[in-house]
Amino acid sequence: MSHDHDHDHETPSGPALRAEALEALLLEKGLLDPAEVDAVIANYGERVGPLNGARVVARAWTDEAYRQRLLADGTAAAAELGIVGGPGGQMERLVVVENGPTVHNVVVCTLCSCYPWALLGLPPRWYKDPAYRSRVVREPRAVLREFGLEVPAEKALKVWDSSAEVRYLVLPERPEGTQGFSEEQLVALVPREAMIGVALVSEPPEAAA
Amino acid sequence: MSHDHDHDHETPSGPALRAEALEALLLEKGLLDPAEVDAVIANYGERVGPLNGARVVARAWTDEAYRQRLLADGTAAAAELGIVGGPGGQMERLVVVENGPTVHNVVVCTLCSCYPWALLGLPPRWYKDPAYRSRVVREPRAVLREFGLEVPAEKALKVWDSSAEVRYLVLPERPEGTQGFSEEQLVALVPREAMIGVALVSEPPEAAA
Amino acid sequence: MQGIHDLGGREGFGVLQVEKDEPAFHHRWEAAVFAMMFAAGRAGATGNSDRFRHAIERIDPAAYLEDSYYGRWLGGLETLFVEAGVLTREAIDERAQRLGAPLTARVASRPQAPPDPIVGYDASGCLRDLSTPPRFALGDAVQTTLASSPGHTRLPAYARGRPGRITAQHGGWVFPDTHAHGAGEQPAHLYTVAFEGRDLWGPGSEPGVVVHLDLFEPYLLPRKESP
Amino acid sequence: MQGIHDLGGREGFGVLQVEKDEPAFHHRWEAAVFAMMFAAGRAGATGNSDRFRHAIERIDPAAYLEDSYYGRWLGGLETLFVEAGVLTREAIDERAQRLGAPLTARVASRPQAPPDPIVGYDASGCLRDLSTPPRFALGDAVQTTLASSPGHTRLPAYARGRPGRITAQHGGWVFPDTHAHGAGEQPAHLYTVAFEGRDLWGPGSEPGVVVHLDLFEPYLLPRKESP
Numbered sequence: 126m127s128h129d130h131d132h133d134h135e136t137p138s139g140p141a142l143r144a145e146a147l148e149a150l151l152l153e154k155g156l157l158d159p160a161e162v163d164a165v166i167a168n169y170g171e172r173v174g175p176l177n178g179a180r181v182v183a184r185a186w187t188d189e190a191y192r193q194r195l196l197a198d199g200t201a202a203a204a205e206l207g208i209v210g211g212p213g214g215q216m217e218r219l220v221v222v223e224n225g226p227t228v229h230n231v232v233v234c235t236l237c238s239c240y241p242w243a244l245l246g247l248p249p250r251w252y253k254d255p256a257y258r259s260r261v262v263r264e265p266r267a268v269l270r271e272f273g274l275e276v277p278a279e280k281a282l283k284v285w286d287s288s289a290e291v292r293y294l295v296l297p298e299r300p301e302g303t304q305g306f307s308e309e310q311l312v313a314l315v316p317r318e319a320m321i322g323v324a325l326v327s328e329p330p331e332a333a334a
Numbered sequence: 335m336s337h338d339h340d341h342d343h344e345t346p347s348g349p350a351l352r353a354e355a356l357e358a359l360l361l362e363k364g365l366l367d368p369a370e371v372d373a374v375i376a377n378y379g380e381r382v383g384p385l386n387g388a389r390v391v392a393r394a395w396t397d398e399a400y401r402q403r404l405l406a407d408g409t410a411a412a413a414e415l416g417i418v419g420g421p422g423g424q425m426e427r428l429v430v431v432e433n434g435p436t437v438h439n440v441v442v443c444t445l446c447s448c449y450p451w452a453l454l455g456l457p458p459r460w461y462k463d464p465a466y467r468s469r470v471v472r473e474p475r476a477v478l479r480e481f482g483l484e485v486p487a488e489k490a491l492k493v494w495d496s497s498a499e500v501r502y503l504v505l506p507e508r509p510e511g512t513q514g515f516s517e518e519q520l521v522a523l524v525p526r527e528a529m530i531g532v533a534l535v536s537e538p539p540e541a542a543a
Numbered sequence: 544m545q546g547i548h549d550l551g552g553r554e555g556f557g558v559l560q561v562e563k564d565e566p567a568f569h570h571r572w573e574a575a576v577f578a579m580m581f582a583a584g585r586a587g588a589t590g591n592s593d594r595f596r597h598a599i600e601r602i603d604p605a606a607y608l609e610d611s612y613y614g615r616w617l618g619g620l621e622t623l624f625v626e627a628g629v630l631t632r633e634a635i636d637e638r639a640q641r642l643g644a645p646l647t648a649r650v651a652s653r654p655q656a657p658p659d660p661i662v663g664y665d666a667s668g669c670l671r672d673l674s675t676p677p678r679f680a681l682g683d684a685v686q687t688t689l690a691s692s693p694g695h696t697r698l699p700a701y702a703r704g705r706p707g708r709i710t711a712q713h714g715g716w717v718f719p720d721t722h723a724h725g726a727g728e729q730p731a732h733l734y735t736v737a738f739e740g741r742d743l744w745g746p747g748s749e750p751g752v753v754v755h756l757d758l759f760e761p762y763l764l765p766r767k768e769s770p
Numbered sequence: 771m772q773g774i775h776d777l778g779g780r781e782g783f784g785v786l787q788v789e790k791d792e793p794a795f796h797h798r799w800e801a802a803v804f805a806m807m808f809a810a811g812r813a814g815a816t817g818n819s820d821r822f823r824h825a826i827e828r829i830d831p832a833a834y835l836e837d838s839y840y841g842r843w844l845g846g847l848e849t850l851f852v853e854a855g856v857l858t859r860e861a862i863d864e865r866a867q868r869l870g871a872p873l874t875a876r877v878a879s880r881p882q883a884p885p886d887p888i889v890g891y892d893a894s895g896c897l898r899d900l901s902t903p904p905r906f907a908l909g910d911a912v913q914t915t916l917a918s919s920p921g922h923t924r925l926p927a928y929a930r931g932r933p934g935r936i937t938a939q940h941g942g943w944v945f946p947d948t949h950a951h952g953a954g955e956q957p958a959h960l961y962t963v964a965f966e967g968r969d970l971w972g973p974g975s976e977p978g979v980v981v982h983l984d985l986f987e988p989y990l991l992p993r994k995e996s997p
Contacts, residue, residue, distance in 0.1 A: 139644060140614035144572035146638035147579065147621065150630055157575075157582040165574045169567040217668040218713065220735075235551030235699050237596055238612060247567050253612040255556035255831070262701065263552045266749045271559050282752045286551065288697045289733055289757035290669050291713060348871060349841035353799035355865035356806065356848065359857055366802075366809040375801045378794040426895040427940065429962075444778030444926050446823055447839065456794050462839040464604070464783035471928065472779045475976045480786050491979045495778065497924045498960055498984035499896045500940060546782035554920065555773035556831060604783060605835040690972025693781065704931070704972075745917025745931075 169247050175317035177208045178244035178294060181221075182320065183311035186299045195221050199294065203244065210243035216292045219244070222285060223296040224322070229276045230295045231269065231322030233261045234287040241292035245317055252321065262286055272323040295322040302328045378456050384526035386417045387453035387503060390430075391529065392520035395508045404430050408503065412453065419452035425501045428453070431494060432505040433531070438485045439504045440478065440531030442470045443496040450501035454526055461530065471495055481532040504531040511537045544597075544693055545700040547604035552701035552744070556608075573613040579620050588627035590661040593723035597695035598622040626658035660725030671730035673715030678760055679734060683709045686766040687736075687758065695723035698762045702754075706742050706766055710755065711735035718759055732760040771824075771920055772927040774831035779928035779971070783835075800840040806847050815854035817888040820950035824922035825849040853885035887952030898957035900942030905987055906961060910936045913993040914963075914985065922950035925989040929981075933969050933993055937982065938962035945986055959987040 151157035181203055185192040195202035199219035203210065210216025219241060222230040234240065235258045240248040251257050261268045265282050269275070276282055285293040297319040303311060306329075318324035360366035390412055394401040404411035408428030412419065419425025428450060431439040443449065444467045449457040460466050470477045474491050478484070485491055494502040506528040512520060515538075527533035550556065568574045583589045598619035599607075607615055624630040679685060689704040697719050713733040721729045740752030777783065795801045810816040825846035826834075834842055851857040906912060916931040924946050940960040948956045967979030 138614075140610045140617055141570060141572045142642050142644040143621070143635065143639045144576050144613075144617050145642050146635055146644070147617065147624070147630075148572075148575045149642075150634060150638060151579065151582050151624075154629070156586050156629070157579060161578045161581065162571065162575045165578045166568060166571070169574075169577070211668060217670060220711075235701075236548060236697060237599065249562070249565050250612070251559050251561045254560065255550050255553075255608060256559050259550040259553040259556045260559075262754050263554075263744055264749055265752055268559065272561070278750050280751065282749070284752065284754045286699065286754060286756050288699065289713075289719075289759070290716060291733070291735075291757050347841075349837045349844050350797060350799045351869050351871040352848070352862065352866045353803050353840075353844050354869050355862055355871070356844065356851070356857075357799075357802045359861060359865055360806060360809050360851075363856070365813050365856070366806060370805045370808065371798065371802045374805045375795060375798070378801075378804070420895060426897060429938075442778075444928070445775060445924060446826065458789070458792050459839070460786050460788045463787065464777050464780075464835060465786050468777040468780040468783045469786075471981050472781075472971055473976055474979055477786065481788070487977050489978065491976070493979065493981045495926065495981060495983050497926065498940075498946075498986070499943060500960075500962075500984050544781040545779060547780075552772065553774075554771045555828065601782065605832045608832040608835070688972055689968075689970070690974050700927075741916075743916070745915055747917050 174246040175244070175315075175320065176312070177203075177206075178241070178317070178320045179312045179315035180206055181208070181244065181294065182296060182315045183308045185221075185296055186303075186311055187308050192296075195296070196223060208243055210241065210292070215240060215242040216244065218291045219294060220285075220291055221294045221296050222283065224298050224325075226280075228281045228283060229269075229322065230283045230285060230293075231261060231265055232285045232287065232293045232295060233258060235259070235262055236288060239287035239292065241294055244292075244294055245320060249317070269323060272318070274324055295320050297322075297326045300326045300328045383455040384453070384524075384529065385521070386412075386415075387450070387526070387529045388521045388524035389415055390417070390453065390503065391505060391524045392517045394430075394505055395512075395520055396517050401505075404505070405432060417452055419450065419501070424449060424451040425453065427500045428503060429494075429500055430503045430505050431492065433507050433534075435489075437490045437492060438478075438531065439492045439494060439502075440470060440474055441494045441496065441502045441504060442467060444468070444471055445497060448496035448501065450503055453501075453503055454529060458526070478532060481527070483533055504529050506531075506535045509535045509537045544600060544696065545691055546600045547602075547607045548600045549700045551699045568613075576613045576617045576620065580616070583620055583623050583627075586624070586627065586629050587661065588623045588629050590623070590725070591722060593695055593717075593719040594659070594661070594725075595619055595623065596719075597723040600695065627661060659723075662722070662725045662727070669717040671715040671717060671728065673730055673732060675732075677712055677732040677734075679709045679712075679732075679763060679765070681709055681712065684766040684768045685709060685734075685736060685763045687762055688764060692720045694720065696720050698758060699756070701743060702738060702756055702758075705738055707736040707738040707756075709734050710737045713757065716759070718761070720759075720761070734758055734760070734763070736763070771827060771923065772918055773827045774829075774834045775827045776927045778926045795840075803840045803844045803847065807843070810847055810850050810854075813851070813854065813856050814888065815850045815856050817850070817952070818949060820922055820944075820946040821886070821888070821952075822846055822850065823946075824950040827922065854888060886950075889949070889952045889954070896944040898942040898944060898955065900957055900959060902959075904939055904959040904961075906936045906939075906959075906990060906992070908936055908939065911993040911995045912936060912961075912963060912990045914989055915991060919947045921947065923947050925985060926983070928970060929965060929983055929985075932965055934963040934965040934983075936961050937964045940984065943986070945988070947986075947988070961985055961987070961990070963990070 148157060185195050199221040203219055224230055238248055238253040262284055265284050266276055287293060314326055314329060316324060319326045357366060394404050408430040412428055433439055447457055447462040471493055474493050475485055496502060523535055523538060525533060528535045589595055599615050602615055602618040606618060621635060625632050685707055687698060687702050687705050691698055691703060715730040716733045717728040718731045721727050735755050736758050738754045740748045743754060816822055826842050829842055829845040833845060848862060852859050913933050914925060914929050914931060918925055918930060942957040943960045945956040945958045948954050962982050963985050965981045967975050970981060
């Protein structure tokens with residue numbers, strides 16, 4: 126599916142030209158302002174990202190009562206931190222699933238690319254590509270292995286296929302070597318991939334050294 | 335799937351150019367002779383066609399003992415008329431399925447495009463296209479309706495998906511108005527589509543008038 | 544509709560390609576497509592997200608695989624703008640060709656049915672109070688239906704006709720199968736259903752895998768458990 | 771492998787396009803591809819028809835949908851010539867580009883696994899005498915397996931895990947699932963199995979439809995009938 130990655134090419138692709146045509150027509154009709162496109166780039170390129178998700182995770186790691194509220198009602202617990210998804214944020218209801226010694230969770234949307242925008246920003250390309258969507262429900266351990274994550278056979282592997290308006294966030298395990306870390310320090314450790322479930326949170330380099 | 339019908343376009347398609355490249359390389363290696371391509375065009379364009387199938391059908395209509403042998407062992411009955419399929423003719427075993435007042439049969443290959451070459455020649459494009467292959471096992475009555483063939487709901491509809499090396503031929507019903515027709519006259523009446531099961535054999539125009 | 548979008552469990556769709564430090568958009572046109580979503584909303588062309596998802600599902604299958612995520616959005620948006628009477632397909636084609644697109648460029652969207660009436664969002668989202676009690680309780684054994692809607696549906700092909708178990712109740716939600724087609728919200732109870740990997744992919748599949756789907760009550764039948 | 775080729779029951783693949791008085795070939799290159807089959811056989815590259823079918827199944831999915839029948843053959847043949855060491859992918863790419871194919875032209879075939887050993891035809895075909903008796907008798911109730919081979923297989927996705935009934939026994943035949951991969955003929959009993967349409971597509975599907983498949987014994991399990 127090399128064409129799924131047309132950013133490697135120099136010439137404008139079919140979709141690029143059709144998008145240009147559509148944009149020009151909508152502009153002429155007064156339905157779209159080029160400034161809006163710049164605003165989208167600024168907003169999703171800079172402001173909305175996986176930071177909100179990382180804040181939720183770090184709070185759950187440092188506040189046991191919050192962790193319990195988060196697992197009981199993810200939507201309400203996210204709202205406590207000012208993160209209100211709603212339909213626009215692709216997160217009318219949030220369910221948080223927790224990794225642990227006996228279970229690993231991973232999230233997908235096989236039918237389209239549903240994803241908790243309000244917590245994680247826009248999804249990465251691999252999440253939307255046919256390879257991930259087709260394979261992770263059938264051979265999740267093989268897929269995670271390609272991400273560098275070996276899940277032992279005795280660990281249960283739960284796949285969450287986001288087939289309705291419920292959105293899923295993985296609460297990863299807190300890594301060793303982070304005793305005494307502040308919430309802020311923990312936030313910086315949590316990559317997007319860990320909250321989708323295709324990675325663990327690594328130990329901080331200084332701790333591992 | 336407009337690209338499936340690139341013969342409408344003037345410029346050479348991607349496959350056309352790759353085929354040209356492959357042909358040139360094989361020619362240089364002495365593995366392919368252009369005369370062989372001409373022979374293929376002559377052979378399949380002119381000699382091999384649905385005539386063999388029509389001969390089998392006409393014989394079954396005019397010779398009751400042959401009809402019974404044909405339904406009991408299609409391979410042997412075809413061989414009686416000198417039609418020997420074998421693996422090269424895509425017909426190592428032939429099964430003939432008979433249409434009648436209570437049953438209609440239709441043939442497909444959903445996984446590729448298996449077809450009894452030795453009886454019917456090369457398959458038409460629609461037989462190989464995704465639309466027919468995907469739909470006819472799920473909604474055969476709707477598909478046949480698009481071919482102009484309404485199969486009454488009370489008639490059983492048997493679909494034969496050629497998933498192994500057995501090949502299927504539909505023995506259509508002999509049309510009204512053909513009493514006293516010679517075997518040769520009958521052969522001329524049987525279209526390829528009737529032997530796949532997407533058409534009936536029409537009454538001859540003079541008889542209908 | 545078990546369309547090209549319904550990818551779960553299909554094979555041969557390549558290997559993962561993970562990009563390091565991926566930007567939110569790779570090209571300006573991708574952000575433009577994103578912004579067009581808002582324009583479609585303002586023009587009254589979107590309807591609702593179920594309708595939008597179905598517009599994407601109706602893209603030419605080869606285009607669906609080739610056009611990347613925002614290419615698929617673009618295909619869906621074309622259909623929405625055309626069906627709402629905001630733009631004509633001819634005008635889009637003509638302009639794209641003037642910009643350099645080849646004459647043979649695929650029309651990204653290929654509506655196969657007469658357009659449905661456009662029914663908009665309720666801004667408050669898709670959760671609905673339901674007076675009818677849920678048919679299934681936590682822990683109930685269920686079987687998914689074999690049938691699937693010819694239009695938009697959220698029961699993936701790989702989970703049709705399979706045995707599962709209710710692990711969560713989510714209350715009433717707008718039913719996508721009708722909502723996408725202008726046939727009303729018809730709210731239904733939503734459940735999370737857990738399927739053992741071996742019940743989806745056979746006994747030789749990866750061990751210890753459980754796949755969870757959020758499924759609407761009309762997709763579910765009661766199942767008697769074998770003793 | 772439930773690849774893009776496994777089309778039975780999928781939706782959204784367009785409407786029938788029937789051409790009147792269609793020629794056997796629409797272009798000379800299609801006949802050239804047909805002739806290349808013989809060339810591949812002479813070069814010892816084909817192996818057998820199971821191997822050739824699987825080479826087609828490994829084509830890039832978008833190319834599979836776009837390239838028409840002989841385009842798909844071409845993609846399969848490229849793989850066969852390359853894996854047999856007759857030609858290199860680079861040489862084909864280079865020549866195609868010299869002839870005018872764009873640099874970005876899709877490589878038609880995309881092998882995803884190391885090539886299997888090439889095992890050729892037995893010219894006498896695929897029928898084999900089997901000393902083991904068939905496991906199933908005419909009229910037996912069977913259930914197809916849920917699992918499907920990750921490589922070549924002839925159990926379509928739409929008939930996985932479904933109940934059917936044996937309507938014909940065809941004796942022993944070369945087993946495509948192993949034969950395609952150089953793992954031997956491993957002949958198996960072949961049966962015709964009839965499936966009621968409602969057992970494949972649900973109770974709302976077209977009435978009175980029975981779908982027949984020719985299935986190898988390893989695809990089948992005995993089924994106890996509900997009383």
